[in-house]
Amino acid sequence: MDNREMAELIDIDGLSTEVEIVTFLNSEDDKRQYVVYTKGETQEQTGNQVIYIARIVKDGEILKLEEITEDAEWVDVQHLLKQIANTNAQQAG
Numbered sequence: 490m491d492n493r494e495m496a497e498l499i500d501i502d503g504l505s506t507e508v509e510i511v512t513f514l515n516s517e518d519d520k521r522q523y524v525v526y527t528k529g530e531t532q533e534q535t536g537n538q539v540i541y542i543a544r545i546v547k548d549g550e551i552l553k554l555e556e557i558t559e560d561a562e563w564v565d566v567q568h569l570l571k572q573i574a575n576t577n578a579q580q581a582g
Contacts, residue, residue, distance in 0.1 A: 496526070498554070511540060514569045523566060524554065542566055 494510040511525040522545040530539040543554035544562075557563055 498526075508541075512573065513545075514542075514566065514573075516565060516569070521562075523557075523569070525570075 496508055496510055498506045498508055500506070506528065508526040508528050511527060514523040514525065515521070516523075523542055524545055525540055525542050527538055527540050531537065532539055542557065544557055546553045546555050557566060
């Protein structure tokens with residue numbers, strides 16, 4: 490049974506790519522939202538799946554993804570990911 494959540498990303502050149510949504514994240518102050526997704530790529534050296542994280546910005550009825558460029562924001566996103574990892578580890582144990 491395939492229960493993956495898929496989405497279509499359209500880049501600035503109008504090219505479409507289908508991606509798998511891994512999860513969504515909300516900043517602790519609920520002012521920013523992020524999406525974690527994959528294109529099904531694997532890292533050659535490790536075989537691990539490549540994931541992407543982007544900030545979600547609403548532009549009218551369209552959702553746009555923006556690159557995270559500030560170090561402080563990356564620290565916040567990594568903190569959110571660690572919370573999810575810790576919650577999942579506690580549930581598994």
